[in-house]
Amino acid sequence: MTTPKPAVHAAREQVGRLLVLVPYLHQRGEVRVSEAAEALGVDAAQLDKDLRVLFMCGLPGGYPDDLINVDLDALEGEGIIRVDNADYLARPVRFAPSEAAALVVALRAIEQSASPETREVVERTLAKLETAGAASAAQQIHVSDDASPGTDLLPVLQGAIDRGRQLEISYYVPTRDDQSSRIVEPRAITRVGDATYLDAWCHTAHGDRAFRLDRIVAASELPEAVSERAAEPRDLSGGWFHGDGETVAVTLRLQPAAQWVPEYYLVTETSPGPEGTLDVVIDVASESWLHQLLFRVAPHASVLAPVEFAESFTANARAALSLYQERSVG
Structure with a gap:
């Protein structure tokens, strides 16, 4: 039985409502609770709680x-x-040059691997940014098509998606130094973080998988149509995905300073731990990804299970610490 998610999970939604509510009230001077609740799509009791925050x-x-x-x-x-x-929240937000540059680079990278519908949205967004002058410091930035391995296969992959056909791909997994042939039912090409993925249902794994484009060695369209398993693209915008192989359920114990983790990463279970801690279960497809997360939240998180993951992170942390010690001695 899954434990109900703690109240911390609602923090992002509450902040979003408050950021909308303040300019809304600033324009009107005052408004009845019932009217504001209807405008924000929440009940009056929830809005009352928001206002007390x-x-x-x-x-x-x-x-x-x-x-x-x-x-x-x-x-x-x-x-x-x-x-x-709260007058400062009524002023329009302006991008700093570095923020505008980062946003334009990300949009142009997405534009190269997006479907026609998504590409149209990205182009409109870029045009609005440049018209508003937000991207003036970044207008000369160019993202080369050659920068992303695997983009040469985009026409084959996108063509199969558009026609609703299955694909045969040759896929390389560097962690196992293994290259295998797979039959997949493609849904969409999407960008998560700094990489581009083919979102598909895999016949080999008998489940949903996200294949990095720079690891797809070859691809060919098959005459067979995709099934209902590939009918709708998955939402991978949260940045977390099921990777190349089977995932492992990892239990983390989070101190209060690290209890933002369930806000940003998909967890399957949560339960209160001792002395104000929070225990969460997260499905991990990459041990290196887990290590990166633990380094970010150290020393406010620990691995409860599996034991080998805790031991491998401890060894990794000690190795990293030894490098700093060697430098300080030198």
């Missing part, structure tokens, strides 16, 4: 003049929301 938010410093002011008397007595000392 809002009056503890504001500019860095935390002094009374830095915080957003919510009129609690009007909220509790008249059911009316009044907010002030």
Whole structure:
């Protein structure tokens, strides 16, 4: 039985509502709770909770003049929301040059491997950024087609997706130094993080898989049509995916400082741990990915199971620490 997700999972949704609510109220001066709840798509009780968090938010410093002011008397007595000392949230957000450059590079990389429909959206977004001047510092950036291995197979892969046909691919897995032939039912080509993937149902693995384009050695379209298993693309926008092989369920114990992890990565189970900790189970397809995550949250997380994963990370951490010690001695 899966444990209900803790309240921390709702933090992103709450922040999103508050960022929408403040400009909404700033334009109107005041608004009834029922009207604001309907506009935001939440019930009045949830909005009341959000507002009691809002009056503890504001500019860095935390002094009374830095915080957003919510009129609690009007909220509790008249059911009316009044907010002030939040003018800075009514100003439009502007990109710094480095932010604009990073956004344009990412969009242009997506544009090269996207489907025609997605490419059209990306082109419109780039045009709006450049019209608004947000990308003025990045307009000269060029992303070369040769920078991403595997892009030469894009016409074959995208053609099979468009025609609803299965593919035979030759796929290389560097961690096992193994190259195998697979029959897959492709759904979409998508970008997750810094890599581009073919999202497909794999006949060899009998399940959903995401194949990195730079590891697909060859691909050919087959006459067989895809089944309902490949009818709809999966949402991989969260950045986590089932990788080349079988996944391993890893149990992590998170201290309060690391309890943001379930907000950003898919976890299958959560349960309270001792002394305010949180135990989560996450399906891991790459041990190196797990090590990277643990280095990010160290020393506020530990591996409870499997034991070999805990031991391998400890050995990896000691090896990294020894490099720093050697440099300091030198």
